[in-house]
Amino acid sequence: MxxxxxxxxxxxxxxxxxxxxxxxxxxxxTADRFHTDFQAADLTAAIRQHDNQQPLSLYIHIPFCNTICYYCGCNKIITKDKSRADEYLNYLDKELTLLAQNWQGKPKLAQLHFGGGTPTFLSDEQLARVFDSIYRHFTLTDEGEYSIEIDPRKVSRDTVLFLGQLGFNRMSVGIQDFNPEVQKAVNRIQSEAETREVIDAAREAGFKSVSVDLIYGLPHQSIDTMRDTLEKVLSLLPDRLAVYHYAHLPHIFPPQRRIDINTVPDSSTKLDILQNTVNILLQQGYIFIGMDHFAKPDDELAVALAEGRLQRNFQGYSTHADCDLVAIGVSSIGKIGRVYSQNQKDIEAYYADLNADRLPVLRGYTLNxxxxxxxxxxxxxxxxxxxxxxxxxxxxxxxxxxxxxxxxxxxxxxxxxxxxxxxxxxxxxxxxxxxxxxxxxxxxxxxxxxxxxxxxxxxxx
Incomplete structure (x- = not known):
């Protein structure tokens, strides 16, 4: 090869x-070009034009988190009340049912991605409920890519094994940084041991790929602290790594106001950190996939890059041929043919539309x-x-x-x-x-x- x-x-x-x-x-x-003239009828018309012989992708947004990470810019709801998720899952099921009225049979599911928020905020029983809904409307296949974002602080080995039984075969693990001072500054305390337990369990469960996320530019980071983090991360032998840049935009993401800007590395130091990180990853044999993504040479992403099959969608780089993406949940974005559609960002507005038997479309765009x-x-x-x-x-x-x-x-x-x-x-x-x-x-x-x-x-x- x-x-x-x-x-x-x-x-x-x-x-x-x-x-x-x-x-x-x-x-x-890009999503900032979407507009509110786009209506739910535009989305349903696009879905009805989809070739039923072609597989679909599905994105599911789970907005709940137990605690807030100060750097985060995702659409999320901070709560420890899991009953809120029960209500939310009822609406997810209703949305998927409304969408499925526009296609025939149970199309093959090429890709599935649970994002958030924290998808593993859900209990095992709640995760099983979502899969019951998925199985009612789609046909899962052995070659499908079914991934979930994991917060190791909230997941046990048994839950990871359960995820494998449900059908997940790929996992993205949030790490960001292992340095205790950095973790405290961003309100994300996460040990190497609990992270290793989750990744080891994924391999035991037969997951085909484990990806980890890191962020550079966080408070108190330096070349030395990031090198130490990277050494620990590489000992976990991840198949893929994503190294994201932290953008301090507290006027857009209010939780970032809790970060002391005086502790954030300056632009020159951030470039030092990134350059050193990239050099280490390349020295360790990882392949640069593109932008901020790296993968082992035998990983599917690296192979797809070599063979000219690499794709890019709302979840980042992918190995599958471009296929239509159905997206459910608050704020989620889908792509059907020439149409992009984004759901309501406010959960009450999302619920109100579904209560009225309307797809919860906030805005979208039709490509010329x-x-x-x-x-x-x-x-x-x-x-x-x-x-x-x-x-x-x-x-x-x-x-x-x-x-x-x-x-x-x-x-x-x-x-x-x-x-x-x-x-x-x-x-x-x-x-x-x-x-x-x-x-x-x-x-x-x-x-x-x-x-x-x-x-x-x-x-x-």
């Missing part, structure tokens, strides 16, 4: 010369031909680090360079900076540009180019 040979050049001067923030492109157009074209281009950039202009010649009635004349000028400038090699037939992203792929993708974002937005994007590096 051929493995990708992807080299990264960490050019700090180049990083500093480019826009510091931009979209993550889990979708194009240009959007679909640019979505494909951005997908190629994010997942393959290259573009071959001939791949698009049948979708536009003129030369690529003419259709994208303004973009071509920007690409030439980025090429001059060393981010890529640009020719008449395509472009190849350079080792310097791979870590800055979001900056390259932004060139093709017509909405970003032509329309203002009040959205606050995360830092590109």
């Amino acid at each position: 051929t493995q990708p040979t992807i080299r990264i050049d960490f050019d700090r001067e180049l990083i500093a010369s480019l826009p510091a923030s931009g979209p993550r492109y889990t979708s194009y157009p 031909d240009d959007d679909v074209l640019r979505r494909s281009i951005i997908q190629d950039l994010m997942c393959r680090f290259s573009l071959h202009f001939d791949d698009y010649k049948n979708r536009i009635d003129q030369d690529f360079a003419d259709y994208f004349a303004a973009e071509y000028k920007d690409l030439a400038q980025l090429s001059a900076k060393g981010l890529m090699t640009l020719s008449d037939t395509g472009l190849e992203v350079s080792p310097k540009g791979r870590f800055l792929i979001r900056n390259i993708a932004m060139v093709f974002d017509a909405h970003l180019r032509n329309r203002e937005t009040k959205a606050k994007y995360s830092q590109t590096v």
Whole structure:
């Protein structure tokens, strides 16, 4: 099996010369372009056009958390009352039932992802309830990817084994940092022992992949503290790692007001931490997948990258061919054909719509031909680090360079900076540009180019 040979050049001067923030492109157009003119009828019409022979993906948002992590920007509800989840699951079941009225039979489920919040806030019995609903409306397969986000502080070995029995075969484990001072500053006290117990249990249960999440830029972090954390993390032998940048935006995420900004590392130190982290991961044999993701050479993501099959969706990088995504739960976002749809972000509004037998659609977007074209281009950039202009010649009635004349000028400038090699037939992203792929993708974002937005994007590096 051929493995990708992807080299990264960490050019700090180049990083500093480019826009510091931009979209993550889990979708194009990005969610800040969704609008409230989009209605539930637009979503149901799209679902009815779905080819029933094609599998679906399902995302389920569980918003509840026992405690609050100060850095978190997710849509969440802090509570210790599990009866609130019982009520919520009733509404999840109703939403899925309303959606399933728009397709025939029980389509195959290619992917399933439980996100949050904290999905393992749910008890074993509550998790089983959700799976009963899933089995009523979908056909699960041996080759499907069924993943769940795990908080090791709230999960026992027995629960992990139960998750495997339910059908989960992939797990994402939140760690962020093992340093006690950092953990205290962000209100997430989590031991290495309890994290290891969960990961060991996942392997015992036959999970195919275990991913861990880390965050750099948290209070009190330094190169040394992050190196210690990374040493402990690597001893757990994760199949995948995601290394995210902490964005301190307390005016958007109020819990961050509890973080002392004076303890957050400055921009130069954050780049030091990231650069050192990346070097260690590469030295340990992990493959750079893209943006902030790394995987072992034999992991499915690395293999998909090598074979040109890598995809990107709302949950990040994926190995499955692009397929329609049904999303249920408060604030969740789905994609059906040319349609994006987001649910109500407020749980009472979510409940009110379902009580009225309405799908709880807050906003959405229907892509035009240009959007679909640019979505494909951005997908190629994010997942393959290259573009071959001939791949698009049948979708536009003129030369690529003419259709994208303004973009071509920007690409030439980025090429001059060393981010890529640009020719008449395509472009190849350079080792310097791979870590800055979001900056390259932004060139093709017509909405970003032509329309203002009040959205606050995360830092590109």
